[in-house]
Amino acid sequence: MWLLYQFPLCPFSRKVRLLLAEKGVGYEPVRESPWLRRDEFLDMNPAGETPVMVNAEKPGRPMIDSMAICEYFEETVDKAAMINGTAADRAEIRRLVTWFDVHFYRDITRPLLTERMEKRLVLRTSPDSGRLREAMKAAVAHLDYVDYLLDHRQWLAGSTISLADLAAAAQISVADYLGGIDWKSHEQSKRWYLGMKSRPSFRPLLAERMEVIAPHADYEKLDH
Amino acid sequence: MWLLYQFPLCPFSRKVRLLLAEKGVGYEPVRESPWLRRDEFLDMNPAGETPVMVNAEKPGRPMIDSMAICEYFEETVDKAAMINGTAADRAEIRRLVTWFDVHFYRDITRPLLTERMEKRLVLRTSPDSGRLREAMKAAVAHLDYVDYLLDHRQWLAGSTISLADLAAAAQISVADYLGGIDWKSHEQSKRWYLGMKSRPSFRPLLAERMEVIAPHADYEKLDH
Numbered sequence: 001m002w003l004l005y006q007f008p009l010c011p012f013s014r015k016v017r018l019l020l021a022e023k024g025v026g027y028e029p030v031r032e033s034p035w036l037r038r039d040e041f042l043d044m045n046p047a048g049e050t051p052v053m054v055n056a057e058k059p060g061r062p063m064i065d066s067m068a069i070c071e072y073f074e075e076t077v078d079k080a081a082m083i084n085g086t087a088a089d090r091a092e093i094r095r096l097v098t099w100f101d102v103h104f105y106r107d108i109t110r111p112l113l114t115e116r117m118e119k120r121l122v123l124r125t126s127p128d129s130g131r132l133r134e135a136m137k138a139a140v141a142h143l144d145y146v147d148y149l150l151d152h153r154q155w156l157a158g159s160t161i162s163l164a165d166l167a168a169a170a171q172i173s174v175a176d177y178l179g180g181i182d183w184k185s186h187e188q189s190k191r192w193y194l195g196m197k198s199r200p201s202f203r204p205l206l207a208e209r210m211e212v213i214a215p216h217a218d219y220e221k222l223d224h
Numbered sequence: 225m226w227l228l229y230q231f232p233l234c235p236f237s238r239k240v241r242l243l244l245a246e247k248g249v250g251y252e253p254v255r256e257s258p259w260l261r262r263d264e265f266l267d268m269n270p271a272g273e274t275p276v277m278v279n280a281e282k283p284g285r286p287m288i289d290s291m292a293i294c295e296y297f298e299e300t301v302d303k304a305a306m307i308n309g310t311a312a313d314r315a316e317i318r319r320l321v322t323w324f325d326v327h328f329y330r331d332i333t334r335p336l337l338t339e340r341m342e343k344r345l346v347l348r349t350s351p352d353s354g355r356l357r358e359a360m361k362a363a364v365a366h367l368d369y370v371d372y373l374l375d376h377r378q379w380l381a382g383s384t385i386s387l388a389d390l391a392a393a394a395q396i397s398v399a400d401y402l403g404g405i406d407w408k409s410h411e412q413s414k415r416w417y418l419g420m421k422s423r424p425s426f427r428p429l430l431a432e433r434m435e436v437i438a439p440h441a442d443y444e445k446l447d448h
Contacts, residue, residue: 068322
């Protein structure tokens with residue numbers, strides 16, 4: 001059995017969990033709050049970040065870094081290929097995964113997590129409304145880009161679902177939980193995201209809650 | 225012929241260039257200064273970052289994101305496999321690539337580039353000595369980690385050279401150019417880095433200069 005160290009609003013753990021569920025790989029989530037910088041966790045991963053995966057039957061080197069983990073399961077489990085197509089198609093999928101993991105995260109998910117989660121749970125200060133406004137403005141620009149992609153393609157990276165869709169849905173779902181997404185005038189993105197939410201791989205994530213912080217009213221709804 | 229949009233101190237372009245040289249893939253470097261945010265470049269890559277690669281004979285979708293580019297050439301060119309070994313070995317290589325691309329870059333290369341390159345070339349202000357000190361302190365901690373890896377392994381990710389070594393050398397070489405690396409008491413790392421510098425793939429990079437900004441005295445030497 002695989003153990004997956006994560007917390008409910010970690011977007012990178014969500015990406016990995018979506019991939020594992022699509023591929024039918026069983027795992028046990030283990031709650032880890034990386035901001036506590038627990039010694040045992042830092043011993044496993046000097047970078048101090050979730051997700052980390054450990055094979056409970058064959059404890060050896062832990063698997064670290066969400067993209068390395070996704071590539072590992074893509075290489076070892078044939079079911080539901082998510083980095084698929086020609087080498088050029090695969091490059092486009094990986095480009096978009098980086099787009100969401102790096103740019104969307106930096107501009108939107110990271111500031112929302114800082115302002116609406118860490119400041120509440122850890123720092124016990126009020127969120128900076130200027131930073132929140134900036135993140136929500138950035139979210140509009142990012143959803144414009146998602147709309148643009150969906151004008152040309154059925155799924156974000158091409159004609160089939162791929163890790164790009166999982167990476168995007170993972171980031172967007174955390175931003176949405178934290179009230180950072182305004183779906184108005186993003187019909188394309190919204191329709192795509194409702195499709196993602198309806199997938200069996202997504203349902204368990206939507207049902208989870210972060211302590212103290214409640215999601216906004218429509219977060220879990222499949223028609224909103 | 226592949227065109228590679230880059231600038232001499234872009235660590236991600238350096239990683240790709242090392243890989244291409246190791247694999248014997250020809251390319252023509254095209255100078256791009258991403259901080260100018262040239263319209264034609266943003267049309268190619270909305271993320272506005274180097275490296276970007278374009279096949280001059282078959283102009284189609286540009287290839288974007290240094291890791292997506294590396295995976296592409298790893299998949300399409302057999303020579304000099306750099307993401308090699310078992311699936312678990314490959315996960316370890318990718319973990320370390322992320323370590324250098326994300327953590328080393330964020331803590332060291334990025335602040336050095338801001339303080340010593342962008343402030344000089346673009347902003348025309350003086351570097352912040354506090355930020356420089358912090359970056360150099362972070363570099364010591366990162367080299368300690370490289371020393372630790374090399375205590376247990378011949379190369380960073382295992383018994384053979386891999387993309388982890390190229391990613392590390394790419395980041396370290398930019399930091400070294402900008403005078404951010406103090407090799408004292410890092411004998412293991414230094415020996416490994418001198419080995420990297422001596423590789424034919426590395427020589428052209430070492431010979432290049434960024435306008436206005438000169439490297440420190442020992443930057444190009446193979447015995448220092």
